[in-house]
Amino acid sequence: MIEKVESQMNLLVEEVGYSRATELFKTLKGGKRLRAKLIFKIAPNAENAPRLGAIVELIHAASLLHDDVIDDAMTRRGVSSVNATQGSKTSIMLGDILYSKAFATLVEFDDSIASRIASAVTSLSVGEMIDVEMASSFNKDEDKYLEMIYLKTASLIEACSACGAILAGKDPEKFALYGKNLGLAFQIIDDILDITSDEETLGKPALNDFIEGKCTLPYIYLYEALDPVDKKRLTSCHSRKISDLDSEWIKEEMVKLKTIEKSYMLAQKLTQEAIEAVKGEKELVNILESMMKRNF
Amino acid sequence: MIEKVESQMNLLVEEVGYSRATELFKTLKGGKRLRAKLIFKIAPNAENAPRLGAIVELIHAASLLHDDVIDDAMTRRGVSSVNATQGSKTSIMLGDILYSKAFATLVEFDDSIASRIASAVTSLSVGEMIDVEMASSFNKDEDKYLEMIYLKTASLIEACSACGAILAGKDPEKFALYGKNLGLAFQIIDDILDITSDEETLGKPALNDFIEGKCTLPYIYLYEALDPVDKKRLTSCHSRKISDLDSEWIKEEMVKLKTIEKSYMLAQKLTQEAIEAVKGEKELVNILESMMKRNF
Numbered sequence: 001m002i003e004k005v006e007s008q009m010n011l012l013v014e015e016v017g018y019s020r021a022t023e024l025f026k027t028l029k030g031g032k033r034l035r036a037k038l039i040f041k042i043a044p045n046a047e048n049a050p051r052l053g054a055i056v057e058l059i060h061a062a063s064l065l066h067d068d069v070i071d072d073a074m075t076r077r078g079v080s081s082v083n084a085t086q087g088s089k090t091s092i093m094l095g096d097i098l099y100s101k102a103f104a105t106l107v108e109f110d111d112s113i114a115s116r117i118a119s120a121v122t123s124l125s126v127g128e129m130i131d132v133e134m135a136s137s138f139n140k141d142e143d144k145y146l147e148m149i150y151l152k153t154a155s156l157i158e159a160c161s162a163c164g165a166i167l168a169g170k171d172p173e174k175f176a177l178y179g180k181n182l183g184l185a186f187q188i189i190d191d192i193l194d195i196t197s198d199e200e201t202l203g204k205p206a207l208n209d210f211i212e213g214k215c216t217l218p219y220i221y222l223y224e225a226l227d228p229v230d231k232k233r234l235t236s237c238h239s240r241k242i243s244d245l246d247s248e249w250i251k252e253e254m255v256k257l258k259t260i261e262k263s264y265m266l267a268q269k270l271t272q273e274a275i276e277a278v279k280g281e282k283e284l285v286n287i288l289e290s291m292m293k294r295n296f
Numbered sequence: 297m298i299e300k301v302e303s304q305m306n307l308l309v310e311e312v313g314y315s316r317a318t319e320l321f322k323t324l325k326g327g328k329r330l331r332a333k334l335i336f337k338i339a340p341n342a343e344n345a346p347r348l349g350a351i352v353e354l355i356h357a358a359s360l361l362h363d364d365v366i367d368d369a370m371t372r373r374g375v376s377s378v379n380a381t382q383g384s385k386t387s388i389m390l391g392d393i394l395y396s397k398a399f400a401t402l403v404e405f406d407d408s409i410a411s412r413i414a415s416a417v418t419s420l421s422v423g424e425m426i427d428v429e430m431a432s433s434f435n436k437d438e439d440k441y442l443e444m445i446y447l448k449t450a451s452l453i454e455a456c457s458a459c460g461a462i463l464a465g466k467d468p469e470k471f472a473l474y475g476k477n478l479g480l481a482f483q484i485i486d487d488i489l490d491i492t493s494d495e496e497t498l499g500k501p502a503l504n505d506f507i508e509g510k511c512t513l514p515y516i517y518l519y520e521a522l523d524p525v526d527k528k529r530l531t532s533c534h535s536r537k538i539s540d541l542d543s544e545w546i547k548e549e550m551v552k553l554k555t556i557e558k559s560y561m562l563a564q565k566l567t568q569e570a571i572e573a574v575k576g577e578k579e580l581v582n583i584l585e586s587m588m589k590r591n592f
Binding site: 016017018020021066069070088089090092093094096097099100101103104106107108111114115118119121122124125126128129130132133 | 312313314316317362365366384385386388389390392393395396397399400402403404407410411414415417418420421422424425426428429
């Protein structure tokens with residue numbers, strides 16, 4: 001099924017009719033195709049599931065091309081990012097081409113589908129901007145953080161699940177809840193891996209988020225648990241190259257104060273709610289479980 | 297009518313629900329609103345013309361935000377560009393928000409409208425990328441240039457005219473031809489003004505296009521008309537800060553060899569065809585005529 005999505009993606013990019021875009025697109029690594037996978041796991045018999053899957057994966061690819069420019073990311077999925085090899089301008093322009101081709105194709109679908117996906121892209125763009133804005137100071141607010149990752153990550157996954165349900169004639173709201181919680185848990189796990197994985201596994205430096213100014217859940221919980229002196233030490237490390245000593249200290253305190261555990265627990269709670277929402281959909285439960293167990 | 301478009305635009309941006317985006321959007325200068333104007337001149341009685349006008353103006357604004365990053369433009373419509381004051385990342389992100397909100401709203405419209413506008417945005421994105429690609433060497437090919445400005449500038453104007461016609465129950469193809477030729481002529485005049493206007497009127501340095509590597513029509517015609525030695529001199533000036541001496545020489549040769557006149561003649565020919573296509577639509581003829589006479 002993923003092959004069908006891949007070939008639809010290639011077809012759509014070919015249709016744009018610009019060879020340089022096609023060539024650049026071919027250099028992108030595909031990733032897990034989680035969003036497309038959700039659609040065809042929920043609507044395995046819908047003829048146009050691969051096409052919708054291709055649309056959302058083009059949108060996701062476009063958003064990553066722009067994110068990498070915004071975050072100055074030099075690697076993506078373990079290889080050099082387009083902005084690293086071709087410059088940030090090419091990354092912006094290719095992103096715009098993929099976004100607009102995806103939208104132009106989305107028009108083929110029923111309004112209920114097109115509007116959910118399109119609105120999710122607005123959320124995603126706003127989420128990216130709030131993410132950057134929040135990184136300018138040490139964020140201590142858990143709710144603000146969860147709202148931001150909902151917009152940035154979960155909203156599109158939520159829309160994909162709901163649209164899969166629409167294609168399959170199932171209840172979109174149940175599947176929307178599944179997708180939303182999957183998306184939130186996915187991002188929380190991603191943020192944990194940024195702390196617990198090594199550079200090689202991640203394809204980027206460890207504690208990269210914090211160095212970029214991003215206070216993810218384990219940092220928010222850590223701040224809450226530290227005494228005033230250590231709170232100061234933690235905030236003074238924010239948004240700069242931190243010493244090995246400070247880096248080790250942060251990791252040790254997170255273990256001692258169980259802030260990674262606490263973050264993981266929240267992801268697990270969200271996952272449990274997601275399982276409840278789609279009771280009996282074995283494949284969807286599998287996706288959740290392997291997502292929770294992943295280490296990259 | 298333009299007020300209705302402006303208020304619809306503000307409404308749509310407010311709906312995004314992110315105050316920083318609303319504030320930044322308010323700092324953008326509106327420009328001529330040519331695309332929205334076309335829609336409501338063609339469909340003056342269509343209730344949703346202002347809404348479609350707002351959508352296409354949001355798309356246009358988004359494309360300019362990205363263009364200014366790609367072209368390193370520090371000014372836009374005589375004031376500092378968003379990338380100059382807020383950084384290129386903000387410009388990219390705000391552009392993404394406006395694009396996606398426009399697309400999410402476009403879904404409300406009939407497929408025949410939504411697909412024309414959405415496809416035009418793909419063309420526009422491809423056109424921008426080809427424009428940048430072409431600037432890497434001295435382009436001598438008139439057809440290639442016209443194809444690029446069709447994609448970059450005329451395609452959206454063409455789509456706006458056609459969609460105005462659909463809203464009004466008129467023949468979209470006739471109006472598409474009008475819009476296409478208007479767009480092409482518009483860009484040719486823009487390119488001429490880059491040469492003939494002074495820095496103050498333009499809000500950017502004169503001969504800016506050529507310095508950026510962009511060989512617009514007057515340069516292509518100049519190259520064709522020069523002898524081999526001067527051809528070499530012209531190409532050696534390409535894509536770099538040129539001396540006042542060379543800059544004067546280029547302008548003088550353009551006058552002597554009538555390459556600006558020749559470019560203007562092509563714009564006029566296109567305009568004539570556009571007038572033919574929409575015979576009797578007085579307001580549309582007025583738009584064309586004042587566009588041909590503009591000096592900024």
